[in-house]
Amino acid sequence: MAPIPDRNAGDRSNGGLLRVLGLSFALAVGVGSVIGGGILRTPSAVVDSVGSVQIALLLWAAVAVHAAIQANVIAELITSMPKAGGFLVPARAAFGEPGGLLIGWVDWLNLVAGIAALSIITAEFLGLLVPQIGSLPGLAGALIALLFYGLNWLGVREGSRAQIVGSLGKFSFLVAVAGLIFLSPPPDTQRAAATVAQPITLLGIVVAYQMIFGAYSGWPNAIYFAEEDTDPGRNIPRALFGTIAAVALLYLLVSAALSYALPLETLRSSKLPAADAIGSLFGSRALQIVAAGAVLIAGTCLNANIMSAPRVLYGLAEQRLFPRAALAVNRGGTPSVALMLTALGSVALTLTGEFETVFRIMAALGMFPLLLADVALFKLRRDAPDLPRPYRARLYPLLPAISLALDATLLVAFLVSDWTSGLFILGAVALAWPIGMWMRRSQGAAAA
Numbered sequence: 506m507a508p509i510p511d512r513n514a515g516d517r518s519n520g521g522l523l524r525v526l527g528l529s530f531a532l533a534v535g536v537g538s539v540i541g542g543g544i545l546r547t548p549s550a551v552v553d554s555v556g557s558v559q560i561a562l563l564l565w566a567a568v569a570v571h572a573a574i575q576a577n578v579i580a581e582l583i584t585s586m587p588k589a590g591g592f593l594v595p596a597r598a599a600f601g602e603p604g605g606l607l608i609g610w611v612d613w614l615n616l617v618a619g620i621a622a623l624s625i626i627t628a629e630f631l632g633l634l635v636p637q638i639g640s641l642p643g644l645a646g647a648l649i650a651l652l653f654y655g656l657n658w659l660g661v662r663e664g665s666r667a668q669i670v671g672s673l674g675k676f677s678f679l680v681a682v683a684g685l686i687f688l689s690p691p692p693d694t695q696r697a698a699a700t701v702a703q704p705i706t707l708l709g710i711v712v713a714y715q716m717i718f719g720a721y722s723g724w725p726n727a728i729y730f731a732e733e734d735t736d737p738g739r740n741i742p743r744a745l746f747g748t749i750a751a752v753a754l755l756y757l758l759v760s761a762a763l764s765y766a767l768p769l770e771t772l773r774s775s776k777l778p779a780a781d782a783i784g785s786l787f788g789s790r791a792l793q794i795v796a797a798g799a800v801l802i803a804g805t806c807l808n809a810n811i812m813s814a815p816r817v818l819y820g821l822a823e824q825r826l827f828p829r830a831a832l833a834v835n836r837g838g839t840p841s842v843a844l845m846l847t848a849l850g851s852v853a854l855t856l857t858g859e860f861e862t863v864f865r866i867m868a869a870l871g872m873f874p875l876l877l878a879d880v881a882l883f884k885l886r887r888d889a890p891d892l893p894r895p896y897r898a899r900l901y902p903l904l905p906a907i908s909l910a911l912d913a914t915l916l917v918a919f920l921v922s923d924w925t926s927g928l929f930i931l932g933a934v935a936l937a938w939p940i941g942m943w944m945r946r947s948q949g950a951a952a953a
Contacts, residue, residue, distance in 0.1 A: 522589060522733050522819070523661055523838035528740040530665045531727040534809050535748030537672035538723030540679065540755065541623055541806030545630075545779050545799050547720045548760045553773040554713035555705055558764040561713065565760050568717045569753030572724055574908045575875055576749060577898050578882050579725055580742040584895040585885070587731035587738070590820015591813075592874040597824050598889070599881035609821040612874045616814035617847060619722065621854035623807040624650040630803060633777075633796035643856045650855055653804070653811050654848045660837020661733065664812050671805030676751070678798040679759055686762040686782045711918045718915070720756070722871045724748045726809055729816040733838075738895030814851075815843035872916045879909035 552561045582595035592612050597605025624646035631645065632638040638645045657664040727744040731737040759779075763772060766782035775781050780795040787794055819840040821827035835841040882905050885892060898905050 521832075522834060522840070524733055524735055525662065525838070526665060526730050526733045527735050528743060529669060531730065531734060531740045531744030532747050532751075533665070533669040533672040534730065534812065535724055535727045535744050536676060536751055537668050537805045538726040538809040538813070539721055539748060539752045539806075540672075540675055541626070541720075541723070541803050544679070544720055544756060544759055545777060545795070545802070546626070547716050548763050549772050549775045549778045550716055551713045551760075552764070552769070554709045554716070556709065556773075557705055558769065558772075560705060560710070562757065562760055562764070564710070564713055564717055565756050566753065568714065568721050569749055569756075571718075571911055572721055572749045572753075573746065574904055574911070575878075576725070576742075576745040577900075578879055578905050578908050579728060579875075580745055580896045581894055581898045582878055582882055582885070583728045583731050583741050584738045585892050587734070587741070588820060589729070589732040589816050589823055591725070591729040591731075591817055592878055593817065593820055593824065593826070595881045595885065596874075596877055597826070599884040600877075602824075602826060604877070604881075605824055606821070606826045608874050608877055609817055609824075609826060613814060613817040613821075613847075614850075615871050615874070616810050616817065617850045617854060620650060620807060620810045620814065620847070620851035621646075621857075623803050623810060624851065624855040627800060627803040627807055630796050630799035633792060634800070646855045647852045649804070650807065650811070650852055651848070653808050654844060656808070657811055657839055657844060658835070658837070658841070660835070660839055661812075663837065664808065664839070668805065668808055668812065671801065671808065675798070675802040675805050676755065678801065679755055682779055682783065682795070682798070683755075683758045683762040686766045686779075689766065689783070711921075714915070715919050718872070721749075721752065723806070723809065724752065726813045729813040729820075742896045811844075811847070811851075814847040815840040818843035818846060872912060872919060876909070876912040876916055879905060879912055883909075 548561070551564065552558060555561055555564070579592075583591070586594050586598060588594045590609060593605045593609030596608035625642050626646075627649050628638060628642040628645035631649070632640070632642065656667060725745060727734075727741055727748070731741060734740050763778045763782050767775065767778055771781060772778055777792070777795060777799075780792045783795065784791040818827060818831045819834075822829055822831035822843075831840065831843045831846070833840065833842045882898060883902070886901070
């Protein structure tokens with residue numbers, strides 16, 4: 506097993522991260538990372554892909570089960586070495602420096618793509634309230650992202666407080682929307698009976714699964730703060746499984762409510778089905794109500810990703826896989842240089858204004874670290890049997906093997922159904938190697 510540099514990052518006197526976060530934040534950053542604007546847009550796209558409300562609901566549940574199986578693996582890996590950086594830490598331990606660099610780099614790009622997608626969708630929803638903003642979603646999204654970067658520059662406490670309040674607010678909003686829909690007059694029998702509009706195809710199921718997987722993306726985000734958690738051995742597993750359970754129930758509730766309220770063809774073609782569903786209750790105000798809630802939902806998710814991404818660059822630097830300048834932490838406990846680099850990358854991608862492209866890239870990139878995490882678990886169980894494991898993966902090796910098989914199959918399916926995401930992943934992998942060679946030369950020169 507590759508040695509992991511030990512650095513007392515929780516000691517502020519050494520310029521490191523602050524160990525001030527607990528379970529409430531871990532749950533908030535998980536729930537807040539997952540519940541983004543995707544739940545307000547993807548239910549219609551999912552039903553359109555499969556042509557069946559029942560199959561769509563089954564897929565929403567299937568992805569939740571898939572995520573829980575993945576969480577069983579990730580909880581063991583992260584609690585056994587609770588350092589900043591998330592997936593890259595066990596990847597470096599299992600596969601050495603190349604594995605750590607590759608996973609860290611791809612994972613950071615995934616978060617950057619997520620920040621860009623959320624910035625664009627936040628601007629689009631805000632444009633429903635302020636039409637002038639809607640004409641320039643890329644520019645408006647970049648300005649919105651910069652506001653959240655400014656908030657997190659103040660410090661980890663400010664960012665975590667905003668995350669907890671925002672996560673509670675948007676969870677409550679979506680529950681209220683679903684409740685209002687179910688309390689509205691039921692659809693007529695003829696509309697409700699029309700639940701299948703086209704033959705179900707394997708490609709349609711794969712595309713729908715990829716979109717749902719993207720909507721669930723972010724559930725592991727508590728792992729990036731393991732070094733700042735006061736009790737990572739207990740809090741991280743609880744946060745992972747708690748996030749998945751809460752989000753799955755909410756997503757199924759919202760999807761079922763939309764399917765209940767809207768005719769199939771309306772649901773398939775709607776860009777904002779929640780507004781159409783509560784339109785009978787609030788009339789012309791429905792769009793403004795949903796848009797205001799959507800800004801809160803997407804903005805809170807944006808804040809969670811902006812908090813997470815710099816921790817990956819910090820972790821890379823801590824593992825000596827990135828320039829040491831990324832270890833700089835300001836007085837508030839925020840990795841300052843890593844935050845600025847993340848801002849540059851995400852704002853550049855946001856300015857494209859292409860939400861769908863960025864969203865699907867995010868889903869494909871998110872699968873890659875999860876797949877290697879599965880492999881890392883088996884390798885570390887063999888190579889490091891004495892590694893402390895506060896949480897041990899349940900039903901080993903059966904459940905981890907199922908996770909590995911699912912992740913490998915789905916990554917191939919995602920790349921086949923969307924070759925542009927495959928090119929993006931290949932480009933990300935290609936960029937990792939010159940960075941690794943540069944770091945090796947730099948370390949060699951420093952040692953000399």
